[in-house]
Amino acid sequence: MSAIALYGFLAHGIIFGAFVAALPLGGRRRMLALAAIPIALATGIASFMHGVVGTPSLTLLILAVWQLIAIKPSPLTYRPALALLSFAMPFYAMALGLGPLDPYAPGYQPLPLLVAILPLAALLWWRRLDGWLLILAIDLAGYASGLFANLWDALFDPLLVFVALAVVVRHHARRVPNDG
Amino acid sequence: MTLPRWLPPLLFLLAIAAAAWRAPAPAAPEFSRPPSAAADRAPASFTAAMLPTAAPSAHAATLAELPDGRLAAAWFAGTREGAADVAVWFATLSADGWSTPQAIATREGTAEATLTHVRKVGNPVLYAEGGRLHLWFVSVAVGGWAGSALNHSASGDGGRTWAPPVRLQTSPFLNISTLVRAPPLPLADGGLGLPAYHEFIAKHGEWLRFSADGRIVDKVRMALDRRALQPAVAALDERHALAILRDGGPAPGRIRSATSDDGGRRWTAADALPLPNPNASVALLRLRGGRLLIAGNGASNRNELLLWISDDAGKNWRPAPTVESVADAEAEFSYPALLQARDGRIHLAYTWRRQGIKHAVFNEAWLDGGTP
Numbered sequence: 001m002s003a004i005a006l007y008g009f010l011a012h013g014i015i016f017g018a019f020v021a022a023l024p025l026g027g028r029r030r031m032l033a034l035a036a037i038p039i040a041l042a043t044g045i046a047s048f049m050h051g052v053v054g055t056p057s058l059t060l061l062i063l064a065v066w067q068l069i070a071i072k073p074s075p076l077t078y079r080p081a082l083a084l085l086s087f088a089m090p091f092y093a094m095a096l097g098l099g100p101l102d103p104y105a106p107g108y109q110p111l112p113l114l115v116a117i118l119p120l121a122a123l124l125w126w127r128r129l130d131g132w133l134l135i136l137a138i139d140l141a142g143y144a145s146g147l148f149a150n151l152w153d154a155l156f157d158p159l160l161v162f163v164a165l166a167v168v169v170r171h172h173a174r175r176v177p178n179d180g
Numbered sequence: 181m182t183l184p185r186w187l188p189p190l191l192f193l194l195a196i197a198a199a200a201w202r203a204p205a206p207a208a209p210e211f212s213r214p215p216s217a218a219a220d221r222a223p224a225s226f227t228a229a230m231l232p233t234a235a236p237s238a239h240a241a242t243l244a245e246l247p248d249g250r251l252a253a254a255w256f257a258g259t260r261e262g263a264a265d266v267a268v269w270f271a272t273l274s275a276d277g278w279s280t281p282q283a284i285a286t287r288e289g290t291a292e293a294t295l296t297h298v299r300k301v302g303n304p305v306l307y308a309e310g311g312r313l314h315l316w317f318v319s320v321a322v323g324g325w326a327g328s329a330l331n332h333s334a335s336g337d338g339g340r341t342w343a344p345p346v347r348l349q350t351s352p353f354l355n356i357s358t359l360v361r362a363p364p365l366p367l368a369d370g371g372l373g374l375p376a377y378h379e380f381i382a383k384h385g386e387w388l389r390f391s392a393d394g395r396i397v398d399k400v401r402m403a404l405d406r407r408a409l410q411p412a413v414a415a416l417d418e419r420h421a422l423a424i425l426r427d428g429g430p431a432p433g434r435i436r437s438a439t440s441d442d443g444g445r446r447w448t449a450a451d452a453l454p455l456p457n458p459n460a461s462v463a464l465l466r467l468r469g470g471r472l473l474i475a476g477n478g479a480s481n482r483n484e485l486l487l488w489i490s491d492d493a494g495k496n497w498r499p500a501p502t503v504e505s506v507a508d509a510e511a512e513f514s515y516p517a518l519l520q521a522r523d524g525r526i527h528l529a530y531t532w533r534r535q536g537i538k539h540a541v542f543n544e545a546w547l548d549g550g551t552p
Contacts, residue, residue, distance in 0.1 A: 001293055002346045009295035044297070051297030051321030054355030092353050097382025097406060104352045105399045111203050114196055125189050133188040137195040144198035149349045149396045158354055
């Protein structure tokens with residue numbers, strides 16, 4: 001069994017626990033969420049998620065741990081979620097064959113991408129978004145460890161984009177009554 | 181708890197420095213110089229026989245020559261294509277004939293090794309690289325073949341034992357829709373270039389470049405329209421290569437092609453070859469004398485298995501002797517695999533009526549019209 005297989009399997013167990021933590025389960029929510037992790041690992045839920053969704057990004061794993069620990073509100077608020085959606089949707093469309101360019105390919109030799117990340121990191125630091133800067137640092141450290149062959153896979157994944165979509169939809173759904 | 185203002189940027193800088201150190205920056209790719217030798221002068225020969233049966237339905241054979249001269253074949257077989265009991269089977273040909281097929285990749289074994297749900301396994305590709313025998317094969321978690329992920333395993337003892345398969349990361353969207361059908365080409369830096377293809381929503385050929393240590397260091401899309409798949413590639417020299425592809429569009433189809441003039445860094449669409457393709461897999465082989473050989477089907481169905489030869493690096497093609505031809509349009513002789521062994525003999529393996537894999541051995545004199 002490879003390191004990436006083990007990572008993906010365990011990470012999906014944690015992500016499943018984080019989904020449980022997001023459910024309205026009252027005061028026992030965190031305990032139930034933690035109990036959901038071994039259940040997901042033992043019952044095949046994690047391996048099914050791993051097979052269908054693929055290897056989760058480190059960003060998603062960190063946000064899942066964040067959700068489970070719940071020390072502070074998740075940094076995946078409306079604006080970061082909208083930014084991720086705006087980037088990921090055309091990215092996936094092109095990667096799946098829309099147009100001649102494959103944006104995924106540069107992630108295998110990512111030196112230019114790393115250079116492009118520098119101003120993003122400077123912006124995060126300037127805006128005092130330390131949480132996102134630390135997530136980015138962990139993503140890069142994960143890539144440096146050799147776990148991910150492609151840098152993009154450490155940064156984001158379709159399940160994270162789906163979560164971002166849910167954050168954006170929920171934001172607008174909550175605004176509707178106020179706007180009315 | 182509040183972090184010091186300087187700590188996050190410091191950690192970020194350390195991480196990005198480590199990532200930059202890790203990021204591969206390989207030299208411009210070059211193909212290994214194709215082997216060249218005088219054309220085989222032996223008298224014409226042709227023999228054909230079925231491989232041992234592994235299961236009721238068999239498909240998608242692949243060939244490799246082991247260091248000791250034995251021929252190795254792999255294919256997938258089970259009760260029917262896509263069934264849960266389908267496995268990748270492996271057998272070798274020695275002076276004593278074909279060995280009993282062994283399952284070398286199963287749905288259950290792949291799921292266990294990759295810790296993922298696996299619904300079915302499919303197309304294998306073998307490649308012998310020194311004493312190491314590579315196996316790539318596809319697996320699907322949900323849906324059809326368009327949802328395939330690519331797995332890799334290797335054997336260091338001629339196929340007796342295999343390392344647990346590893347699922348490769350080749351696509352950002354659910355890691356799906358990377359399939360293989362044809363063998364890789366060796367690269368001058370010790371790496372490999374593996375022809376692959378994508379068929380979720382759009383169909384296109386791809387080229388995966390592996391470093392000498394087996395890491396994917398590049399992925400290139402073959403610039404054809406959205407209906408070409410299953411590339412098979414032959415290097416013409418260190419920089420030039422020809423890829424031929426299955427025409428996934430409406431009939432009547434023709435064999436599609438793409439070329440590279442920079443070692444596989446870019447692939448440019450070329451004119452379709454003047455050869456038919458009924459939406460079926462094709463095989464391409466550069467013979468040691470420099471000629472190119474294609475195996476594929478006739479215009480309408482898979483009931484003919486034909487060969488074509490080019491003496492001028494793919495500019496012109498002429499028919500070679502027919503391998504299979506029957507009137508029954510439902511008969512299927514398909515998914516050819518070609519290999520020229522070190523002794524000069526040419527091996528062809530193909531799906532025979534979905535009931536098994538047939539293996540034909542012939543030489544260049546037979547291709548040129550000689551009678552065995």
